[in-house]
Each structure stands twice: as structure tokens, then as C-alpha cells.
Amino acid sequence: xDVSQYLEIFIDETKEHLQTLSDQLMILExxxxxxxxxNEIFRAAHSLKGxxxxxGYKRMQRxxxxxxxxxxxxxxxxxxxxxxxxxxxxxxxxALEAYLxxxxxxxxxxxxxxEEIINTLNGIADAATGKVKEEPVKPAAGTAKQSSVAKYxxxxxxxxxxxxxxxxxAQNENIFGITVYLQETCILKAARVxxxxxxxxxxxEVIKSVPDIQDxxxxxxxxxxxxxxxxxxxxxxxxxAIENVSEVHEVxxxxxxxxxxxxxxxxxxxxxxxxxxxxxxxxAKPATAKxxxxxxxxxxxxxxxxxxxxxxxxxxxxTVRVDIEKxxxxxxxxxxxxIAKNGLVSINxxxxxxxxxxxAFNEQIEYLESVTTNxxxxxxxxxxxxxxxxxxxxxxxxxxxxxxxxxxxxxxxxGEETELDRTVIDxxxxxxxHLLRNSADHGLxxxxxxxxxxxxxxxxxxxxxxxxxxxxxxxxxxxxxxINIEKVKNKAIEKGTLTAEQADHMxxxxxxxxxxxxxxxxxxxxxxxxxxxxxxxxxxxKIEGLGGNIECKTVLGEGSSFIxxxxxxxxxxxxxxxxxxxxxxxxxxxxxxxxxxVMVTDIKSVQTKEVINLRGTVIPLIRLDQILDxxxxxxxxxxxxxxxxxxxxxxxxxxxxxxIGQQEIVIKSIGSYINCSKMIGGAxxxxxxxxxxxxxxxxxx
Amino acid sequence: xxxxxxxHNFGIAEGKQYIVVCLGTEQYGIDIKYVDNIVRNQRITRVxxxQHYFKGVINLRGEIIPVMxxxxxxxxxxxxxxNATRIIIIKLEPQSAIGIIVDEVKEVVTLNGNSIDxxxxxxxSDPLIQYLSGVGKHNDGLISLLNISAxxxxxEGKDTV
Numbered sequence: 001x002d003v004s005q006y007l008e009i010f011i012d013e014t015k016e017h018l019q020t021l022s023d024q025l026m027i028l029e030x031x032x033x034x035x036x037x038x039n040e041i042f043r044a045a046h047s048l049k050g051x052x053x054x055x056g057y058k059r060m061q062r063x064x065x066x067x068x069x070x071x072x073x074x075x076x077x078x079x080x081x082x083x084x085x086x087x088x089x090x091x092x093x094x095a096l097e098a099y100l101x102x103x104x105x106x107x108x109x110x111x112x113x114x115e116e117i118i119n120t121l122n123g124i125a126d127a128a129t130g131k132v133k134e135e136p137v138k139p140a141a142g143t144a145k146q147s148s149v150a151k152y153x154x155x156x157x158x159x160x161x162x163x164x165x166x167x168x169x170a171q172n173e174n175i176f177g178i179t180v181y182l183q184e185t186c187i188l189k190a191a192r193v194x195x196x197x198x199x200x201x202x203x204x205e206v207i208k209s210v211p212d213i214q215d216x217x218x219x220x221x222x223x224x225x226x227x228x229x230x231x232x233x234x235x236x237x238x239x240x241a242i243e244n245v246s247e248v249h250e251v252x253x254x255x256x257x258x259x260x261x262x263x264x265x266x267x268x269x270x271x272x273x274x275x276x277x278x279x280x281x282x283x284a285k286p287a288t289a290k291x292x293x294x295x296x297x298x299x300x301x302x303x304x305x306x307x308x309x310x311x312x313x314x315x316x317x318x319t320v321r322v323d324i325e326k327x328x329x330x331x332x333x334x335x336x337x338x339i340a341k342n343g344l345v346s347i348n349x350x351x352x353x354x355x356x357x358x359x360a361f362n363e364q365i366e367y368l369e370s371v372t373t374n375x376x377x378x379x380x381x382x383x384x385x386x387x388x389x390x391x392x393x394x395x396x397x398x399x400x401x402x403x404x405x406x407x408x409x410x411x412x413x414x415g416e417e418t419e420l421d422r423t424v425i426d427x428x429x430x431x432x433x434h435l436l437r438n439s440a441d442h443g444l445x446x447x448x449x450x451x452x453x454x455x456x457x458x459x460x461x462x463x464x465x466x467x468x469x470x471x472x473x474x475x476x477x478x479x480x481x482x483i484n485i486e487k488v489k490n491k492a493i494e495k496g497t498l499t500a501e502q503a504d505h506m507x508x509x510x511x512x513x514x515x516x517x518x519x520x521x522x523x524x525x526x527x528x529x530x531x532x533x534x535x536x537x538x539x540x541x542k543i544e545g546l547g548g549n550i551e552c553k554t555v556l557g558e559g560s561s562f563i564x565x566x567x568x569x570x571x572x573x574x575x576x577x578x579x580x581x582x583x584x585x586x587x588x589x590x591x592x593x594x595x596x597x598v599m600v601t602d603i604k605s606v607q608t609k610e611v612i613n614l615r616g617t618v619i620p621l622i623r624l625d626q627i628l629d630x631x632x633x634x635x636x637x638x639x640x641x642x643x644x645x646x647x648x649x650x651x652x653x654x655x656x657x658x659x660i661g662q663q664e665i666v667i668k669s670i671g672s673y674i675n676c677s678k679m680i681g682g683a684x685x686x687x688x689x690x691x692x693x694x695x696x697x698x699x700x701x
Numbered sequence: 702x703x704x705x706x707x708x709h710n711f712g713i714a715e716g717k718q719y720i721v722v723c724l725g726t727e728q729y730g731i732d733i734k735y736v737d738n739i740v741r742n743q744r745i746t747r748v749x750x751x752q753h754y755f756k757g758v759i760n761l762r763g764e765i766i767p768v769m770x771x772x773x774x775x776x777x778x779x780x781x782x783x784n785a786t787r788i789i790i791i792k793l794e795p796q797s798a799i800g801i802i803v804d805e806v807k808e809v810v811t812l813n814g815n816s817i818d819x820x821x822x823x824x825x826s827d828p829l830i831q832y833l834s835g836v837g838k839h840n841d842g843l844i845s846l847l848n849i850s851a852x853x854x855x856x857e858g859k860d861t862v
Binding site for chain 2: 583627628629630668669670671672673674675679680683685689690691692693
């Protein structure tokens with residue numbers, strides 16, 4: 001039977017069932033006696049088994065069958081839920097997710113049998129039901145650390161490349177082979193590699209990489225990659241440059257001898273030690289009660305899944321599930337649009353007096369306006385997806401981290417129903433995961449330390465999402481140690497990022513902002529200071545790419561919080577149109593606090609900067625005409641029109657010549673060729689065809 | 702009919718078509734395959750803090766297109782907008798268009814390989830040389846053929862005014 005047409009449905013439903021399984025297993029771990037949960041899991045496993053069977057995925061079917069069996073026994077009261085069982089079930093879940101990832105990629109489930117998980121499951125079931133069969137307990141196998149091999153030795157070199165090498169040698173350039181291992185915890189691998197390349201290209205030239213650049217960009221590699229590199233610098237300097245990049249586990253560097261390619265050795269070598277793809281880790285690891293081992297075994301599956309997510313998905317397209325009601329609303333609005341159009345047509349053709357025409361015309365315009373506004377809103381809503389689809393995997397992640405780090409911690413989530421644009425949802429997962437890991441790993445203190453400090457033993461991590469005007473805020477918070485600003489400051493001075501004098505003048509906020517600097521986020525160094533800064537630069541870049549920003553607040557000893565602010569809609573916004581000399585600009589309404597008339601005599605000067613005192617708050621003034629190089633046309637006036645804007649909790653006053661009014665504008669890009677500053681966020685076309693530029697308040701304040 | 706068809710094919714196979722534009726007294730040729738459109742001078746909205754040779758952006762049927770002054774890019778006198786001034790809309794990639802201001806658009810010519818010489822200059826440090834792909838001969842006149850991607854994405858060299 002050809003079942004390929006059902007593939008998409010299968011994938012969708014499998015995802016839902018797996019999520020249910022994951023959620024319910026989390027509950028089961030807390031409440032092993034909860035019969036509802038057990039039933040729910042049984043049903044999900046049963047449905048999965050049936051679906052996998054229909055689609056011909058035998059391995060998936062077998063695994064779910066055995067999971068179902070176990071729950072059958074639990075349901076009938078023959079056995080109880082033990083922590084070991086939950087661990088095994090979680091591993092089974094990971095294996096199922098790996099199958100799904102394979103199916104997504106190639107519509108084939110792959111060849112992994114997961115024999116070991118099945119055996120363990122059956123072992124537990126048998127042991128519990130009386131059949132004496134001792135669960136095999138073996139010492140935890142060594143952690144799945146990769147052996148650090150200088151893999152660059154096996155890079156193959158073509159004749160053409162050999163020529164290049166010889167030329168370089170003639171110019172006294174050093175040719176190095178480099179193998180870089182990333183840390184296992186590294187999330188944005190491609191970004192890290194990019195940073196490594198960037199660092200290297202400052203000192204020399206990367207000639208060849210294995211795997212090649214394209215594969216690296218697509219994250220089609222494990223945790224290591226190898227390079228051939230030309231440089232005039234010394235080996236130590238190059239090595240230091242790479243190690244300066246965060247989350248690099250190890251760098252192996254040595255002279256690269258390209259002569260190897262000649263003669264029989266070249267033929268023999270690639271076969272013998274061509275570890276382009278790391279040898280498949282033996283997933284069938286002996287079952288142990290040790291959570292660490294379980295953790296290690298789940299790793300490859302999780303990593304595989306993360307990889308496949310980045311790749312093109314030939315099997316299925318990108319879809320959004322839309323509530324049928326939303327579609328009905330859309331359909332209604334389109335009919336109304338047609339009615340409005342017909343109304344205009346009839347006015348045009350009807351022969352009546354001019355005065356009546358104008359009134360009817362205006363009426364139709366108003367009608368049209370309300371229809372288009374509603375239509376816009378509805379279309380945006382169709383694109384909106386609740387944030388739940390991203391954050392639902394986090395409880396599981398925190399559970400695993402908790403076991404791995406040996407710290408007790410709990411994740412509290414609120415606002416999962418907050419909706420965001422689909423494109424933002426797709427991108428926000430990794431940065432959030434990064435922040436949560438940071439909180440769990442470095443933010444929270446160890447349990448005994450917490451008790452000593454008089455805090456409750458279990459550490460708390462909060463993930464709160466909520467709407468704030470035109471923005472959605474996502475807050476990752478912990479009640480851990482907080483960031484020690486003094487230590488960050490000292491480290492910055494030590495590293496040469498700052499001089500001691502500079503540091504003395506900086507506010508705490510500015511010091512914290514250092515953590516987001518790429519140069520600062522070298523994992524090891526910061527970990528022994530404050531435990532923060534791992535990969536925050538990457539997080540920041542990603543968030544800013546989505547048009548948002550990130551801010552960090554911290555109180556020493558009480559915890560820290562990272563607040564991500566994201567725009568709700570991407571394409572259409574409400575804006576205030578203002579005039580500056582002969583030019584028109586749009587200021588997004590979402591960032592405007594108030595509009596004030598300010599007497600020139602009320603302007604004070606603080607450190608040569610103009611400020612005003614507005615109802616007790618000192619607000620800096622920004623003369624837009626000066627910043628934007630607008631020719632001063634107007635004569636001096638006594639009263640200035642000042643638009644007060646906010647960025648986070650900071651305010652600033654923008655001096656404008658005239659206010660035009662509020663308007664709904666469509667944001668358009670002004671292209672990549674023109675090299676305008678960050679102050680211009682785009683452009684929009686006004687009703688008369690004229691262009692107005694949109695001011696990016698975040699860059700101005 | 703057959704003949705016309707054949708001749709047409711012949712033209713494409715044997716040579717490239719160029720749009721000939723004027724900047725002052727000089728003639729420049731732009732490969733026609735990059736040209737999306739030629740429009741009359743429009744109202745240009747200035748973009749603050751942009752590169753000096755970008756005059757701003759225009760609205761072309763709802764699309765916002767940055768406009769570059771070829772004169773300023775080449776370090777010549779600033780443009781004087783006349784009735785003959787045109788903006789040539791170039792599309793290097795489907796998604797991003799860019800406009801180039803020229804004094805005048807003259808004609809379309811077909812040049813084959815024989816009538817194109819390599820661009821050379823008595824002064825090798827001439828900054829303009831990086832923007833040229835060759836020099837075409839047509840009706841006793843010389844046409845400097847622009848390397849359009851270098852003009853658009855190329856960094857300003859020594860040609861800053």
C-alpha cells in the first residue's frame with residue numbers, strides 16, 4: 001500500500017503524541033501513582049504503535065509496543081513506577097524522536113534498533129512480574145568523550161591544492177593542519193565554527209576544511225572539524241586565537257605535510273583513518289541505574305535531531321496549523337472587501353449629483369478602511385503561533401540537566417499561550433535553550449550551598465512570556481547567585497578589555513553589557529569568574545536578527561534575569577509621522593511614551609548634554625536634525641515639540657519640527673546596498689507615493 | 702520572417718547588447734541583461750548617514766529602491782538634474798534592485814568580441830579602472846564598458862572626493 005500521502009499527517013500526529021508522552025512522563029516522575037497519567041501514556045504509546053505499524057516503520061512499532069507492554073503491566077497493578085523505569089522510558093522517547101527526525105529527513109526510519117532500550121524495558125517488566133531475571137547492572141561505561149585525534153592528518157589534498165601549498169611555502173608561509181573540537185554542550189555549532197573561521201581569517205587563510213563549508217553551515221558535522229591553514233603567524237598564536245572562541249573544547253594544531261598525498265600512503269590513509277564522520281557511538285550501552293550513563297546515551301539521538309532540524313526537509317513542507325475559525329473570519333472579510341469594492345463601482349457608475357457622490361464615497365472609504373484593518377489583523381493572527389510549541393520541550397531539558405549536574409531545580413513557566421509570529425518562533429528556541437542552560441549550569445548554586453545560604457534547597461528557574469504593548473517579552477530568571485559585577489570588572493581589566501580607569505566610570509549596567517561582547521564570552525575564563533557569559537554574544541546576535549533586544553538584570557546573591565524583547569508583528573505597525581525640516585520620518589508608536597511641548601529655557605545642560613526635567617525625571621534630549629544631518633531650515637523657536645520615547649526603562653526626548661499624525665505603515669526594507677546607520681529601521685510609502693524613513697528608536701536612545 | 706528570426710539569433714550569439722549612457726562627455730556601456738528598467742528622474746528621499754554616493758531611495762511602483770550617483774561614485778562633478786537625466790534600475794539578484802543616475806541614455810548597441818578591448822589605462826593607479834570590464838569600439842566612438850557588480854558592491858577605493 002502506498003502510504004506516502006499520509007506521511008505528513010503521520011509526522012504531525014507523531015509529534016503531538018511524543019509531546020504528550022514527554023509531558024506525561026514528567027508528571028509520572030513526580031506522581032508515580034497517578035492513574036490518569038498512566039492511562040494517558042498507555043494511549044499515546046498505543047496510538048503511536050498503530051500509526052507506525054500502518055506506515056511500515058517496524059522498528060518504531062517494536063519499541064512502542066514494548067513501552068505499551070510495560071504500561072499494560074502498570075495499569076493492571078503488576079508493577080509500580082520506579083525512577084529507573086522513567087529514565088528508560090525517557091530514553092525510549094528520545095529514540096522515538098530520533099526515528100521521527102529520520103523520517104522527516106528521508107521518509108525512512110533509519111536502521112537503529114535500540115535493542116538495548118527494548119531489552120531493559122522488557123527486563124524491568126519481567127522482573128516486576130515475577131519472572132526472575134536480574135537486570136544487568138554494569139558499571140557505567142566511560143563517558144562518551146571523543147578521543148582527541150589530529151584528524152587533519154587525513155585531509156586529502158588534490159593536485160591543484162598542492163600547487164597552492166607549494167606556492168605558499170615558497171612565500172615562507174606556514175601551513176598548519178588544525179582540528180578543533182567543540183564542547184558537547186555547544187548549541188549553535190555553525191555559529192561557533194563561523195567565529196573560529198573569522199578569527200583565523202584575521203591571521204591568515206583557510207584553504208580547506210573537512211567537512212566543507214557548506215556542510216558546516218548546515219551543521220552537518222559532529223563536534224569536530226579540521227582545516228588546512230596558511231599563515232605567517234606562529235602556531236601558538238593561531239592556537240590562542242582559536243581557543244579564544246567560546247565553547248571550543250580542544251584545539252590540535254601541527255604542521256601540515258601535503259607530501260603525504262603522493263605515493264601509496266595517500267591511498268591507504270583515507271581508508272585507514274578517514275574519520276570524517278565519527279564512528280557511530282555504540283548506542284547499545286549496558287543499562288545502568290546511573291543517570292549519567294542514560295544521559296550519555298540520549299546524547300547522540302538528541303544531537304542527531306538537532307542536526308536534522310537544520311537541514312532541508314524534503315519529506316514535508318513548512319506548515320502552520322490554522323484554526324478553522326480563523327479561516328472563516330478571513331473568508332468573511334474577503335467577502336466584505338468585495339462588497340466594499342462593488343460599492344465604489346456603483347458610486348462611479350451611478351448618475352447622481354456631485355454632493356451625494358462625495359458623501360457616499362467617503363462612507364465607502366471608511367468601510368473599506370475598517371475591512372482592511374480587520375483583514376490585516378486576521379492575517380497576522382493566522383501567522384501567530386503560541387510560544388508553547390517552543391517551550392514545551394524545556395521541562396524535559398531541565399529535568400535532564402538537573403540529573404546531570406546533580407542539582408535539584410525546578411522550571412516554572414507562565415504565558416505559554418502568548419503568541420508570536422511563526423518566523424520568530426522558529427528562531428527563538430535555541431537562544432532560549434542557551435539561556436536556560438546558563439541559568440541551570442552557572443546561575444543556580446549547588447544544593448548544599450543553597451542550604452548554607454538559607455535559600456530553599458531546590459533551585460528555581462522561571463520562564464515567563466507576556467505581551468507588552470507592541471512587544472512580547474520573554475524572561476528567563478533564576479534565584480541563584482547572580483552575577484558578581486566586581487569580578488566581571490576585574491576580569492575585563494585583566495583581559496585588557498577595559499582599563500582600570502574606564503572600569504571605574506562604568507555603571508553596573510554597562511559592566512553587565514560586557515558579557516554580551518563576543519570577545520568576552522570565552523567560556524572557561526568566565527566560568528571561573530561568575531559563571532556567565534557562555535555564548536551570550538551568539539544569543540544576542542540572534543535576537544537582534546529578529547528585530548528584538550536582550551537585557552540582563554542581576555542582584556548579587558538573589559539571582560539574575562535575562563529579558564528578551566521581541567516585536568509582535570514584523571510587517572505593519574502603527575507609527576507617528578513627524579516632520580524634520582523638509583523631510584518626513586515615522587516613529588513606531590510602540591516606543592513612544594508621550595509628546596511634550598518644552599520651553600527652550602527649560603533645557604538644562606548636564607555634562608555638555610542637553611536634558612529636560614519632565615515631572616521629576618531627567619530625560620536626555622536628542623536633536624534629530626543634528627543626528628540625521630538635516631539642514632536647519634526653521635528659525636529659532638521658543639517652544640520645542642519633543643517626542644518622549646522609551647527603550648526598556650530608559651527614556652529620551654526626540655526634538656522634531658512638526659507632528660503630522662498617527663498612521664498605519666507598511667515596513668519595507670531599503671535594501672542591503674545602501675549602508676545606512678542602524679538609526680534607520682526601514683522605509684514606508686505614504687499615501688501620496690512619497691517615502692518616509694522609519695526611525696529605529698532602539699538605536700537612537 | 703525566417704531571415705529576421707535568424708539575424709536576431711545571430712546577434713545574441715555573436716555579441717552582447719549594451720545600453721550606452723553618458724556622464725558628461727564620456728560614454729559608458731551597461732550590459733543589458735542586468736537592466737530591469739529605465740525611469741525618468743524621480744523624487745529622491747535622502748537617507749541620512751549613507752555612503753556619500755547614494756542619493757537616497759525612490760519609490761518605484763511600491764518598491765523602495767536605493768539610488769546611487771555614478772558621478773559621485775566615480776569622483777566626478779555632482780549630478781545636475783536635467784530633462785535627459787535617467788535612473789537605470791539594475792537587478793543583479795532578483796530580490797534586490799538598485800538605481801543608477803546617469804546624465805543621458807543614448808542607445809542600445811551590440812558589440813561582439815572583436816570590438817571589445819581590455820580596459821587599460823596609461824595610469825595603472827586610475828581608480829576608475831576597477832569598475833571597467835573593457836572598452837568597446839562603436840562607430841568611431843569608444844564606450845567604456847562597466848563591470849556593473851564592481852560598481853555596485855565595490856568598495857570606494859581612492860576615488861573618494
